[in-house]
Every structure is written in structure tokens, then in C-alpha cells.
Amino acid sequence: MAQYLQTDVLIVGAGGAGMYAAIAAAETGANVLLLDKSIVGRSGATIMAQMTVAAAVGEEEPDDWRFHLRDTIAAGRDLVDEPLARILCQTAPERIWEMEEWGVGWARSGNHLTQAHAPGHDRKRCVYVDFLNTGPATSRTLRNQVRKYDNIRRVSDLIVTDLVTQDDRVAGAVALHLESGQALSIAAKATVIATGGLTGMYNRNSASANMGGDGFALGLRAGAELIDMEFVQFFPIGHLAPRLIGMDPIMWDPFRYKLGGRLLNGNLEEFTQNYGTPEDGKxxxxxxxxTYAIFKEVEAGRGSPHGGAWLSFEHIAEADLRAAFGPVIDRLAKNGIDLTKMAIEVAPIAHYHMGGLRTDDSLACNVPGLFATGEAVGGANGANRLSGNAITEAFVFGELAGRSAAAFSGQAMPDIREAAKPLLAMIEATANRPGDGMTPTAAIAKLQGIMQRNVGPFRTRAGLQRALEDLSELAVALPHMPTGSAPTFNQQLADWFGLRNMVLVAKTIATAALARTESRGAHQREDYPGLDEDWANNQIIRLEGDEIELSRGEVRRLAKEEFVHE
Ligand SMILES: Cc1cc2nc3c(=O)[nH]c(=O)nc-3n(C[C@H](O)[C@H](O)[C@H](O)COP(=O)(O)OP(=O)(O)OC[C@H]3O[C@@H](n4cnc5c(N)ncnc54)[C@H](O)[C@@H]3O)c2cc1C
Incomplete structure (x- = not known):
């Protein structure tokens, strides 16, 4: 008999958003089960994040959440869900001060918080924890808070494989416990998806292995809608060369704001001005x-030797470099990198997902009992996310989803024993399958190649169609793949469940990208260059049987006078 758990609020995923949701739900008195397929509070993107957290706290210069909202909407290329973005920007300062009270230790200059000027923001708006410590510090702070609540149960190594639906609502989940190899079911009055993004589906990415888009597939199979899945953000200056060991590939960004690193093509010329935005040293x-500018330079034969662009700090005085980079400069030296004497090579890598689960203003999905939070929520950043908005989103949406889920949980505990049976049987039937052909691990590498080649930042009809055919072949092969026989920590089995989700989610991205016959933000069609006013719509995805159904949805907007003020 499989283990059977019950909780008021089930939170799937324990990164920044999941932990914040757990704290907010627990604060209302609800019993919370916070689980993660890796280690609670120590996996996913949040702990890897480097620096910027955008919030109009106005510590460096006068600011207002309405300015932050205006910048967010402008960056989102007319697709931002404005009510969600308003919640993001308006509530951000409250969360920043709450984290400060909890001891995060935001960097300070004298008696005020230091704020950096990140791209796309009209002023210095981004707080951080020195040096490259924002993610670890915020994760530690939230872990410490979570531990204070007796009504939060934490479980690591638990992969949620499916949500359980009954009586037209989500009533819990089934999961595979990696450590014991056992399947179990969890009845929940409310369930929050906090599983983060999907950039692990690309072979050049900034992600941890856990970021394969599970939550989107869990939601889809339970009847939830997704929004704007075609918008995958590529981070323009991921590290490319020389080899960098033990350091984050996107670490260059914060130093660029601080110091004004120069981006140069293979001819050592600045080039972004040729794509509409001169750098002006800012x-x-x-x-x-x-991202577009670097790809185009490489395509025109003006790339750096490894196929990217140069990033140079050589014009900065050594003392200034040391002051800005702090201990990081010694870690670079161990990698043979001396920034006073050499430029490094950078190139775009998959970094963040703007699309996701479609929610209302309380972060409820269209299926009762299901909520989404953090990077798993789609819409608030439209077609392109502003730097620093993602950690803010994890905090703000985390707190909101936790409160909303707790408010929904004041009803009878569902009994899911019958409804969970076929899903538990499916886990048991999948385990220990001898199978034949490609292993799930090899198939994930294949899928990453398909996505990188044909569903990356630059897309064509032919490439997207090819990707959909290749993904269908993987879907056909899936039921026959071997799943390993290790009784505990069976990585092949874990990868099989990851791949099952990736194939479905990859199809939603390619399908939406094929339908959007224009170029906008992070979605660039080589065969449809330029923005088409008729495409100022969201794309909504749902699953009908095994088929992906796509429709257009109106972008939710605010009246202009609600947020623009001078
Ligand atoms: C290297 C890097 C640097 C970044 N730097 C910045 C920055 O400076 N500023 C900024 O604003 N943003 C940054 N981002 C983006 C930002 O960190 C993320 O968008 C944000 O942290 C997402 O938080 P989250 O809680 O939604 O997801 P995550 O922190 O990714 O947590 C999701 C959790 O869900 C778990 N999970 C997934 N599937 C399942 C499942 N089936 N069952 C159980 N558990 C599951 C995962 O193991 C993971 O722990 C960065 C991202 C990366 C990768």
C-alpha cells in the first residue's frame, strides 16, 4: 500500500517562490507540505541567482513603483499582463524590506541600500547582496524563516509526477520518492506549482538540471492553461571562453553594470548601435x-573566435576592477583570467521563461484548487523580462500564492485514494522497465539539441516544423525507453519522468512559436522579421486529450492613468 499524506496546502518546488509561499501560507495557520525533487531550499534557480533584484525602494535616487511598472511594460513589448505586473512592481518594496528584516543583508552604501542601474530600467533600481551572493543569501534567509514554522513539513527528493484531479478540481498529487524508490500520494486542499522555469531544455543554458519545465506539464495534464510559451529569454552574455570552472556562466552581467564592460565584435568594434541601441558606456x-545583435554579428562573420562576442574590461583601472570584483578576481585568476590584460568571450544562453501557467490576480489557475507562483507564472513580463524582475517575482508571487492557497484551503480534505490509483500504477509500471534503445538521459541530450537548433532565439517555419517532427519521434520512443533498475536514487527513472514533461512542454513552445508569424521580444522569426501590430495578443495553450490546442487571448491592460505619472 503506497504511503498516503494529507495537507492543507501542498507546495511543489522549494526555490525562492515555493519557500515564500510556504511561509505566507503557514502564517495563516494552514498546514503546509513543502517538497522538492532535489533538496528543499538548495536547488533550482534561486540559489544560483547572482545579483539584481528590482524594486522601487528609491534608496539611491527617488523612485516609484509606477516607474518600475512603466519600464516592465515597455520591455515586455506590448504583451505584459499589466494587472499582474502592477502587483509585481507595487508589492516589490514591501518584500525587499521584509527580507531585510529577516536578515538577508542587502548591500549598503553608508546608511542606505545600494541600487544598481540594470538594462531597461530608467534609474538605479536593483538591490543585491555582495559579491555574487544574492541567490545564496536570499535562499538561506528563506530557509531560516521556513524552519521557524512547525506547520511547514519539508520533504526533499520527492518528484511530483502528476497532479490528481477529481470533482473538476486539483485535489493533490502523486510523487516518486527518489531515496526509497516508493510512489506515494498526497491529498491537498490547495496545490501551488512553484517548479520554476524550463531553460534546462536547451543545451546552452544557465540552469540547474532541475529546470525542465515540470510544472507546465503537470498543470497542462490537469487541465490548466498556459500563456505565451514561445517566449524563452536568452541571456546575451553567458560565458563562452576561456574555460571557467566553478563559476556561474552569467556572472559577467553585474560587473558590466557596475563598471561598463565593453561589448565588441570580432573586429574589436562596438556594434549594438547598429541594432538601434548605442551603449554610450551605460x-x-x-x-x-x-542577443539579436550578437547572433547577427556572428552570422555576418564578425563573431569572436568561439562564435560569440568579446567582453572587455581592459579600459578599467586595476584598482577599480579589484574594488568591484572583490574576491571574485582571485577566483578568475585561478581560471587563468586576468581582466586587465584580456577580454573574455560571451554568447547568448537560455536563461528564463516569460511564459507559463495562466493565472488570475490571486495567482489561481483556471482549475480550482491549483495556484502557480514564481517563474512558473506566465504573463507578468510579456515578451521580454527586465533584469532583476525574476527574483522579485519569486518573492512577490510567492507570498501572494501562499496567502491565496491558504485562503482556498478552508474546506473539507479531499479523499484521493481512488483517483490516485491509476497514476500510482503508472509510476510502478514505469520503474524497472528493461526497455530498449535510447536511455532517457541520452534522449534529454537529444531534446536539448533539437530545442537549441530549431527553437532557440531565431526561428523559421521549416526549423520549427522539423523540431515538432523530432519531438514527436521522441514521444513515440518514450514508452519503450529503459528506466534502470537501481532500487534507490534511480536517475534513469527520474530522467524518464523529466523527459516525459520536457517533450510535452517543448511541443508547446514550438507550436506557439510556429503560430506567431512575427518577431517580438525573445521570439524572433527569421522569416517574419519585425513586429506585427495584429499580433499584440497572448497565445493560450491547453491540452485536449493528447493534442495541444492553441488560441489567442486579449492582453489584460490597465488604464494608462493608473500607472504613468511624472
Ligand atoms: C544562474 C542564474 C542567475 C540568475 N540571476 C538572476 C538575477 O540576478 N536576478 C533575477 O531577478 N533573476 C535571476 N535569475 C532568475 C531567477 O533566479 C529565477 O527566475 C527565480 O529564482 C525562480 O524562482 P522559483 O522559486 O520560481 O524557481 P526555482 O528557484 O528554480 O525553484 C524551483 C524548484 O522546483 C523544484 N522542482 C521542479 N520540478 C519539480 C517536481 N516535479 N517535483 C518537485 N520539485 C520540483 C526544483 O528542484 C527547484 O528547487 C537567475 C537564474 C539563473 C539560473
Whole structure:
């Protein structure tokens, strides 16, 4: 008999958003089960994040959440869900001060918080924890808070494989416990998806192995809608060469804002001005434009030797470099990198997902009992996310989803024993399958190649169609793949469940990208260059049987006078 758990609020995923949701739900008195397929509070993107957290706290210069909202909407290329973005920007300062009270230790200059000017923001708006410590510090702070609540149960190594639906609502989940190899079911009055993004589906990415888009597939199979899945953000200056060991590939970004690193093509010329945005030494180019500019330079034969662009700090005095980079400069030296004497090579890598689960203003999905939070929520950043908005989103949406889920949980505990049976049987039937052909691990590498080649930042009809055919072949092969026989920590089995989700989610991205016959933000169609006013719509995805159904949805907007003020 499989283990059977019950909880008021089930939170799937324990990164920044999941932990914040757990704290907010627990604060209302609800019993919370916070689980993660890896280690609670120590996996996913949040702990890897480097620096910027955008919030109009106005510590460096006068600011207002309405300015932050205006910048967010402008960056989102007319697709931002404005009510969600308003919640993001308006509530951000409250969360920043709450984290400060909890001891995060935001960097300070004298008696005020230090704020950096990140691309796309109209002023210094991004707080951080020195040196490259924002993610670890915020994760530690949230872990410490979570531990204070007796009504939060934490479980690591638990992969949620499916949500359980009954009586037209989500009533819990089934999961595979990696450590014991056992399947179990969890009845929940409310369930929050906090599983983060999907950039692990690309072979050049900034992600941890856990970021394969599970939550989107879990939601889809339970009847939830997704929004704007075609918008995958590529981070323009991921590290490319020389080899960098033990350091984050996107670490260059914060130093660029601080110091004004120069981005140069293979001819050692600045080039972003040829794509509409001169740098003027301020590094103000948004991510989609910078990604586009680097790809185009490489395509025109003006790339750096390894196929990217040069990033140079050689014009900065050594003392200034040391002051800005702090201990990082010694870690670079161990990698043979001396920034006073050499430029490094950078190139775009998959970094963040703007699309996701479609929610209302309380972060409820269209299926009762299901909520989404953090990077798993789609819409608030439209077609392109501003630097620093993602950690803010994890905090703000985390707190909101936790409160909303707790408010929904004041009803009878569902009994899911019958409804969970076929899903548990499916886990048991999948385990220990001898199978034949490609292993799930090899198939994930294949899928990453398909996505990188044909569903990356630059897309064509032919390439997207090819990707959909290749993904269908993987879907056909899936039921026959071997799943390993290790009784505990069976990585092949874990990868099989990851791949099952990736294939479905990859199809939603390619399908939406094929339908959107224009170029906008992070979605660039080589065969449809330029923005088409008729495409100022969201794309909504749902599953009908095994088929992906796509429709257009109106972008939710605010009246202009609600947020623009001078
Ligand atoms: C290297 C890097 C640097 C970044 N730097 C910045 C930055 O400076 N500023 C900024 O604003 N943003 C940054 N981002 C983006 C930002 O960190 C993320 O968008 C944000 O942290 C997402 O938080 P989250 O809680 O939604 O997801 P995550 O922190 O990714 O947590 C999701 C959790 O869900 C778990 N999970 C997934 N599937 C399942 C399942 N089936 N069952 C159980 N558990 C599951 C995962 O193991 C993971 O722990 C960065 C991202 C990366 C990768």
C-alpha cells in the first residue's frame, strides 16, 4: 500500500517562490507540505541567482513603483499582463524590506541600500547582496524563516509526477520518492506549482538540471492553461571562453553594470548601435536586443573566435576592477583570467521563461484548487523580462500564492485514494522497465539539441516544423525507453519522468512559436522579421486529450492613468 499524506496546502518546488509561499501560507495557520525533487531550499534557480533584484525602494535616487511598472511594460513589448505586473512592481518594496528584516543583508552604501542601474530600467533600481551572493543569501534567509514554522513539513527528493484531479478540481498529487524508490500520494486542499522555469531544455543554458519545465506539464495534464510559451529569454552574455570552472556562466552581467564592460565584435568594434541601441558606456541594451545583435554579428562573420562576442574590461583601472570584483578576481585568476590584460568571450544562453501557467490576480489557475507562483507564472513580463524582475517575482508571487492557497484551503480534505490509483500504477509500471534503445538521459541530450537548433532565439517555419517532427519521434520512443533498475536514487527513472514533461512542454513552445508569424521580444522569426501590430495578443495553450490546442487571448491592460505619472 503506497504511503498516503494529507495537507492543507501542498507546495511543489522549494526555490525562492515555493519557500515564500510556504511561509505566507503557514502564517495563516494552514498546514503546509513543502517538497522538492532535489533538496528543499538548495536547488533550482534561486540559489544560483547572482545579483539584481528590482524594486522601487528609491534608496539611491527617488523612485516609484509606477516607474518600475512603466519600464516592465515597455520591455515586455506590448504583451505584459499589466494587472499582474502592477502587483509585481507595487508589492516589490514591501518584500525587499521584509527580507531585510529577516536578515538577508542587502548591500549598503553608508546608511542606505545600494541600487544598481540594470538594462531597461530608467534609474538605479536593483538591490543585491555582495559579491555574487544574492541567490545564496536570499535562499538561506528563506530557509531560516521556513524552519521557524512547525506547520511547514519539508520533504526533499520527492518528484511530483502528476497532479490528481477529481470533482473538476486539483485535489493533490502523486510523487516518486527518489531515496526509497516508493510512489506515494498526497491529498491537498490547495496545490501551488512553484517548479520554476524550463531553460534546462536547451543545451546552452544557465540552469540547474532541475529546470525542465515540470510544472507546465503537470498543470497542462490537469487541465490548466498556459500563456505565451514561445517566449524563452536568452541571456546575451553567458560565458563562452576561456574555460571557467566553478563559476556561474552569467556572472559577467553585474560587473558590466557596475563598471561598463565593453561589448565588441570580432573586429574589436562596438556594434549594438547598429541594432538601434548605442551603449554610450551605460550598458542599457535590453536582453532581446543584445542577443539579436550578437547572433547577427556572428552570422555576418564578425563573431569572436568561439562564435560569440568579446567582453572587455581592459579600459578599467586595476584598482577599480579589484574594488568591484572583490574576491571574485582571485577566483578568475585561478581560471587563468586576468581582466586587465584580456577580454573574455560571451554568447547568448537560455536563461528564463516569460511564459507559463495562466493565472488570475490571486495567482489561481483556471482549475480550482491549483495556484502557480514564481517563474512558473506566465504573463507578468510579456515578451521580454527586465533584469532583476525574476527574483522579485519569486518573492512577490510567492507570498501572494501562499496567502491565496491558504485562503482556498478552508474546506473539507479531499479523499484521493481512488483517483490516485491509476497514476500510482503508472509510476510502478514505469520503474524497472528493461526497455530498449535510447536511455532517457541520452534522449534529454537529444531534446536539448533539437530545442537549441530549431527553437532557440531565431526561428523559421521549416526549423520549427522539423523540431515538432523530432519531438514527436521522441514521444513515440518514450514508452519503450529503459528506466534502470537501481532500487534507490534511480536517475534513469527520474530522467524518464523529466523527459516525459520536457517533450510535452517543448511541443508547446514550438507550436506557439510556429503560430506567431512575427518577431517580438525573445521570439524572433527569421522569416517574419519585425513586429506585427495584429499580433499584440497572448497565445493560450491547453491540452485536449493528447493534442495541444492553441488560441489567442486579449492582453489584460490597465488604464494608462493608473500607472504613468511624472
Ligand atoms: C544562474 C542564474 C542567475 C540568475 N540571476 C538572476 C538575477 O540576478 N536576478 C533575477 O531577478 N533573476 C535571476 N535569475 C532568475 C531567477 O533566479 C529565477 O527566475 C527565480 O529564482 C525562480 O524562482 P522559483 O522559486 O520560481 O524557481 P526555482 O528557484 O528554480 O525553484 C524551483 C524548484 O522546483 C523544484 N522542482 C521542479 N520540478 C519539480 C517536481 N516535479 N517535483 C518537485 N520539485 C520540483 C526544483 O528542484 C527547484 O528547487 C537567475 C537564474 C539563473 C539560473
Amino acid at each position: 550598458y542599457v541594451v535590453t536582453r532581446d536586443t543584445a
